[in-house]
Every structure is written in structure tokens, then in C-alpha cells.
Amino acid sequence: MDVLVIGGGVIGLSVAWRAAQRGLAVTVVDPDPGGGAVQVAAGMLAPVTELQYGEEPLLRLGMASNERYAAFTAELEKLTGLSTGYRATGTLAVALDSDDREELRELHAFHQRLGLDSHWLNGRECRRLEPMLSPTVRGGLLVGDDHQVDGRRLSAALVAACEQAGVVLRRTRATALLVEDGRASGVQLDGCEPLSAPQLVLAAGPQSHLLPGLPDGVLPAIRPVKGQILRLRMPQAHGPFLSRNVRAVVRGRHLYLVPRAEGELVIGATSEEQGYDTTVTAGGVYELLRDAHDLVPGITELPLVETSAGLRPGSPDNAPLLGPTDLPGLVAATGHYRNGVLLSAVTGDLLAEYLATGVTPGPALPFSPTRFTVKAA
Secondary structure (H helix, E strand, C coil): CCEEEECCCHHHHHHHHHHHHCCCCEEEECCCCCCHHHHCCCCEECCCCCCCCCCHHHHHHHHHHHHHHHHHHHHHHHHHCCCCCCECCCEEEEECCHHHHHHHHHHHHHHHHCCCCCEEEEHHHHHHHCCCCCCCCCEEEEECCCEECCHHHHHHHHHHHHHHCCCEEECCCEEEEEEECCEEEEEEECCCCCEECCEEEECCHHHHHHCCCCCCCCCCCCEEEEEEEEEEECCCCCCCCCCCEEEEEECCEEEEEEECCCCEEEEECCCECCCCCCCCCHHHHHHHHHHHHHHCHHHHHCCEEEEEEEEEEECCCCCCEEEECCCCCEEEEECEHHHHHHHHHHHHHHHHHHHHHCCCCHHHHHHCCHHHHHHHC
16 A cells, blocks of 8 residues: 545545556545535535635635646546536626625725636626526626536545545544654554555544544644535426526625536535534524525525535635645645535645655645644744
8 A cells, every 4th residue: 555545525535536546556544435525515616706815825726626627527427427517607796785796896806906707797787697686686796717516426426436546445434543653654443453554645624633643733723614505406497597606695694506407406505613513403594595585586485405514624724734744654635624625626636746756746835734833833
């Protein structure tokens, strides 16, 4: 074994698949490969409309991943015969009142300063694109390159691609990190013999820093940020209910609606600092439906088919940890927060290059895990 990946979510699987394609012998340890936050994620590939002030390095990484996504998913689908649900739909971000419109105008000006492809529309133009929008919509931004993928289908395709590439999937839990002579050497498994490898990739989401045996200070705390999400069924008989991703800020809460080609409509998501709780609450469902109704009044006539909640892995600065840590032999691939699905394509490429060559690629350098230990020192 050349590489041992701890965590089989969309990030760990992407790293494992790309590393195996480079000729490395890879094992993934996870009781449920393909599970985790990706099973709840809406799958928006939206580096521009997700952008917040001060996140320009993260924007560049997200755009680099977004540019790879069409080829990334096409390769997965060709190899496995499984659909990933990738759709080049674009995204419309709208404002429901005058205050929201001014905030969106400022964001548009910020986009323009950065040279991003973002177009301002008035309310009538927004409703012409999406007739189901509320008449109160006052304006919006059309971003043609912010697309979508179905996270559940993507993870299933990644599991199949890993198996085809020779990745060994150990469906059990890593109970401890093993360290010998100051170097990460392997993991203890639940009820099994330990596994050893010269390189270990820690991709366990919000559980990453909690792995027993991990020395203090190697990783910062990766906080779990709860997100509740709804899945509805759209009618197909009279044309599309929505034809592209739609997002808005409603009473200070961010909301997005992602329509799937097969008729599913995903509404998300709450953002709750509630520890490791994944309970679906009446309040969370109510808030999402209420805000979605303000945005698209006809939505309350649709069947509600699923409610779920997951945990986003947030680092102290909300940016991912990519690359070697201060513990020799241990590589981090965690802390992707709200961009895990989007960044899976570029994370797989960058970490596979490091694992194969020992050289950290330039785009990963701003996201080195050591940035937190340097600050602490």
C-alpha cells in the first residue's frame, strides 16, 4: 500500500481515485464509502454566487475546480456507466426587496472588479427567465457558469470508479492514528488488524481533528455546521417549474433552490452551529418552506418527499486544509465547509499530484494546513 485515505466521502474518494490513476496502491477506510455530507448536499457548483468578501483565494480555487467539472464528470460517467447529474444550468441570484437589491448591486460591483462573468437583470428580466418567481423580485444577477451536480449520484460514481481503479475499500472505522518515530505510520481499525502506509490522507470531515492518536496542534478544530435541506417533486407535464439554480437572501437567511432534470427540487439550507446534532427540526423545515414560498409562491403546492440534515466541515477560516501537515506522513484533505462537492474535482487532482511527486502544487499552497500552526507560533 502506498496511500491510506481515512474517510470515504466525496473528497476522500476523489483523492483516492486520482491517486490510483497515477499508479499508487490506495486503500480507503470508511464504514460507508460515498456517505457523509454529500448525501445531503444540494450539489451547487457556484464559486461566483457563493463568493463572500475576503474569499478571493477560495474563489480562484473554486473556479479552477468548476472549470474541470464537465470533464471530471464526463470521465466518471464514461468509466462507470453511471450518471452524475451534472447540468450546465447557470445560476440566478435575486433580490426580494430594496435592501436586498442594494446588497446584490454591491456584490455585482465586486464581481465586476474581479472580472467575473456576472450580469445584472431587473425584476422583469428575472421573471422572464423564471416565470415562477414572485412578482416582488426587484432584480438579480445571472451567472452563466455556476452549475450543478447531483451529489448522491456523484458519490456512487466515485465509489464505482475507485473500485475499477483498484482502490481497496475497507468498510470499517479507523479508531486511532498510529505514529512511530515522529511519523504517521498507519491506523488502528475497529475490530481488525492495523493498516500501515507511508502516506496517510486525513479526509474525515468534521471528525478529522478528533481521530485518537493525532498529536495536538497538527490540525485545528474542524467545526460541524449543521445544514437542513428539503427535497420536493416538481410537475413535469407543463414545462419546467424552474430551469436553473435560484438563490436569494430572505430576511438575512441565504436560500437556494436547485432543480434536477428528473423532477426533484432541492431547497437548502439552514446554517446551524449545533455541534454534531443532525436532527431535522420542525423549525428548520418551516423556515426553509416559508422563505422558499416568498421567493417562489407556487412551491407550497409541490409534494415534500424528503427532509434531511448533514454536517459541513468548517475550518477556522472556512477554507479547506490541503496538503502535508506538520506531522510527517500525514496529509490533510478536510475543512471544505460549504464547498465540498464543488472542490472535489480540484482537491483530487492537487493531492494526487502531491502524493505521487512529493511536491505541493501551487494552487494548494494558500490552503496548507500549516497556516494555522504558523499563526499559533
